[in-house]
Amino acid sequence: MKAIRRFTVRTVLPDSLGALEELATNLRWSWHLPTRELFEFISPETWESSGHDPIALLGEIEPDRLAELAVNGEFVARANALRDDLHRYLGEPRWYQQSCSSDAPKAIGYFSPEFGIAAALPQYSGGLGILAGDHLKSASDLGVPIIGVGLFYRSGYFAQSISPDGWQEEAYPVLDPDGLPLSVLRHPDGTAAQVALALPGGGALYARIWQVAVGRIPLLLLDTDIPENDDAMRSVTDRLYGGGGEHRLLQELLLGIGGVRAIKLLSELTDAEVPELFHTNEGHAGFLGLERISDLIGDGLSFSEALQVVRAGTVFTTHTPVPAGIDRFDSALIEQYFSTDLLPGVDVGDVLALGAENYDGGTPNTFNMAVMGLRLGQRANGVSRLHGEVSRGMFGALWPGFDNVDVPITSVTNGVHAPTWTDPSLVALAEEKLGTSDTTLADWSSPAVGDGDLWRVRNGMRAQLVKDARHRVAKAWGVHNPGVGDPAWVADMLDPEVLTIGFARRVPTYKRLTLMLHDPERLRSILLDPQRPVQIVIAGKSHPADDEGKRLIQRLVEFAQEPDVRKRMVFLPNYDIGMAQLLYPGTDVWLNNPLRPLEACGTSGMKAALNGSLNLSILDGWWAEFYDQENGWAIPSADSAGDAAERDKLEADSLYDLIEHQIAPRFYDRNADGVPVRWVEAIRHTLATLSPELSADRMVREYVERLYLPAAAAARTISADAFAPARALAEWKTKVTAAWPRISVSHVESGGVDAVPQVGDELHVRAHVNIDGLSPDDVAVEVVYGRAREGDQLENPERVELVATKGTGNPVQFAGTVVLSRAGSFGYNVRVVPRHPLLASPAELGLITVAN
């Protein structure tokens, strides 16, 4: 019989075990090893069967066991000590309090459509969500006062199983919030706090607000599954990336607009501070800026004045160089939703203009969330150095006339949260031999850790993965073949001694799940090599609507099922955080073969590297930045190949060659003790040099120093004196934009160098600029100079500002000097751009005039 309704009855813990309740409800347990060990100690079997979920564990534990623990003095003391440690962690000054000035912002809103924090709270689909989870965890560890905002999806993403013929099947198990570490935000009278969004036709969408404690970070998740909504509106938050246009739009309206309202409620109902700046993690969350504009209009500002304030205090991160990854809506749909009471004071035309693709190459009547994100955020970034460059090219049309290098999108390379992603055995090794539990700061080059020690730990991690993989495959087999018992081949599936390559990812086409199958016979011979066998562990989910992706999975599964290959290659269903935590440490080599440059960053390889796995990857995303010849291998990318098929062939051949001729020989080259000395050297090098760079602590510190603090300062400046600077800036932008068509460089002269210019000579440049209607202070006139390349393109140009020498009349003369510091070809030009102290970039207005 199937239950028609279910709920979770929480265990009543004996008084002496009260600490467990607190430890289970703050998700810090998910990255605090001693707390995890405490829960595991209660019942190792239930800890495993619950998928490492303290609340589920406490719910399932036998009362006898609890009674026994309640009088176990040692256990009670351990639990209390951990609770005290949690309290200390929550209250003590950390990096942010110690290193940033006392007027650093007291709160920062961080909005993301998904958060991957623990397997026990499945509110993520892949990289974006895991990154957001890691961002919160590192922010917690560093004391950065973030308030996270997202949605609570009743079914999360989906659970994947694979049919006997290799087809992905999806299930949407319904989550019970009562069984999760969540609490409802309530009014003092006990009623649940709610946000409401006005809908077309006069109705409203309501949502309650779940609070999650992620260490020091409060995370708010909005949930529409409440009786105030009709069935259609209840299902707005049914699943992550579930429906099409309108469903998605409703989710994003709720996330952005509802999210800001939820934060306001939080600060009314608790002692939480109101954020001074907001971080929009990918375009999906962009509507948050509109709610803030609406509030400012309520305070008496015009739309364009309010826009200046919101821009100053918003950081926007773009995560994809794949156009299909960007959310776009029909303008008519946006118009329909904003021609309502949704945002008091905000004119629908102004909303439409923010997302309009009204630039070269744009599509009419389309509302683009990334474009809106860029227009609502004065500071923007991509997620690796290469992705920053690609993004500047991709969005360059928004700043017409500017070279790509001047497009105001910087980059902060992603990182991963080391305490979450480092295997406990490696942490134990660092503690034992290097005296620290922080594996990212440990001195792995020290002889205190022997090659044999490292290799032993690596072998253990591989064996643990093999065991887990067999267990998962046997379990999946059991579902399709009930009552038959495990087939014999499962016991020989994978070998704990064999070189193990891991490959797990979502399955969009650019990630090329099946590149390794390009030449199946060659792959087979690599796997089955009698001296130097190789095994591959694969996992990944395809979007439910992506049949192409499912066919790729099917091809892999079919190949892996062939009886000779079966022991060396396996596809593990239902890739999630729990699997990933064993998969990355258990692989010797982490493979990534996207089509360059479509992988914005890629974080799975980072997580592998933190565990001493070596990367084998196309030079894309983070690997393009960090590959140094010693920490793994680069698959050369055949960017200039004639067509996709040729490119796949060239890159697949390189992949096979690297495995056969470099990777396998090095792995199997052992000393008398069975240790592959050269391999271990590369592990050591990876741990010593990459771990600190790849950690999310480095990433969050960079966000704070390079983006959050400047944004907070800008927001304060522009809001001072009852927003006088915002009003002035809006007016100035209108004036400059109107005058710009009349700005021109009428004449440029230079002197000071002889017929044969030499290094050290000074080039005097004078430019006559018509600034009709503007003052010389409104513009920056600059010489742009550098090595002149083909087509007179300036390479890595530098700039020197010219100063107005005669301030009156028109044209105005600007003059300055460039020192010729390098031999070789030299070229220069003169450009005019708007200048104002509140601009973060001279490109901000997209206005530029260049001498002809």
Ligand SMILES: *Cc1c(COP(=O)(O)O)cnc(C)c1O
């Ligand atoms: C890290 C991670 C991802 C993202 O990996 P990429 O290399 O960025 O594609 C996806 N799913 C899970 C479960 C992860 O842990």
